[in-house]
Amino acid sequence: MTHLLTRTSSVKADAQGNLPLTLSSLLPSAPITGHEIGVSGGAYAAALPTATFRARVGGGIATVESNNLIAVPLAGSSYPNFLEWGPERIATSPRMSNTVETGVSTLQNLYTSSGVFGGTRYYCGFRLSAAGTYRLSMDWCNGALTPSGGGIDVQWRTSTNQTLGPVVRMGRNDERTASCDGYVVVAGTTDVGTYVVATAGGRYNIANFVDICITVEKIA
């Protein structure tokens, strides 16, 4: 009896007729520790998990901001009450940095013409364009112009007013820097932001941009 000279991809049968097939040999490239098997370009391939990433807005420099009695919403009738988190840039001066990921972009209010430096722009939300599940988190507080005990109640929502987490009161910086968290499952492009539920005595006044950090994590 003879066995056939069978081979699969680069794996050949040995003299006893055994084909020592491995999972790694079926993949287009060799895996490394921590790799999972996913789909890339229509074929299975090993890669490090991509289900988690973090986009961020926050940190920065300077102090003193506006003294509005109400929070500034994102411009446009579709987003009547998304809190304006803080400036990416005022005129030519950078204020808050950000890191972006594929599938996550920031929503901004633009106050001056874009010009060479991009103009004065304030962050107001995120646009999530990749399907999946996201964890949303905002650390924020009001500045000293908010009276003691005052604050702004916010809640993560979509632009269609789907509530994504609890209502959280953001107090004055020396009384209460709070975290507002939420979860959203995205099927198509979805805009999310922190909806102003009530101003509750708070004034829109940022004490220090380093008190601000807003993150988006894609968790599935």
Place this chain on the structure above:
Amino acid sequence: MSHNLLTINTAKPAATGVVSVGVADLADVSATAPTTGQVLVYDGTQWGPSQRPYQTIFIGDGAAQDYSTSTAASTASGAIVEFYSASPFNGVSGATLNATSGWCSSITLTTGRYIVEAVVGLTFSSSVGSALYQIFQDGIGVGSRGSVGFDVLRVGSRARAVVDVATTSTITVRLESVGSINGVASQGTRHAQRSSLEVRRV
């Protein structure tokens, strides 16, 4: 005629000559049986089942739901706090939310390590009213306590614990050191609107 005696590792041909190969028959795949929700991860030598790297539970969608609609029997010290969400997010393999009408009284977790965080928004009858709360694992308090008071600014403190589960554990949040707290019937909606319970597998 004889059929070909080709084998693929432990998979041998049937009488028809067909070799039925499963993933576990492959030479570099662990013999450990997988469980629901696991994925294959390469450890540098072989592939084996593992939990997904980021699994979470999140309860608390900010709904204006009165606490009197929960199954909570009491707001006294030692009472279990329930958390509301019409559509809670549960991405933890093997975890069970024990809920009635959207109110979750406990979470059952399976083997693994978790970080549990809770914020309670219960209300009080006096401006000096306050309560502490803590994560409990199988009836035993673990981790740091959170606090809640009369004013809304006193809502948001987190109870936080790292929980190791050998087989299964029931996680609850319980009240401690309660003062001037409203009873279940007169709690109102603040707790459902401002509370959250989050579990992350780490």
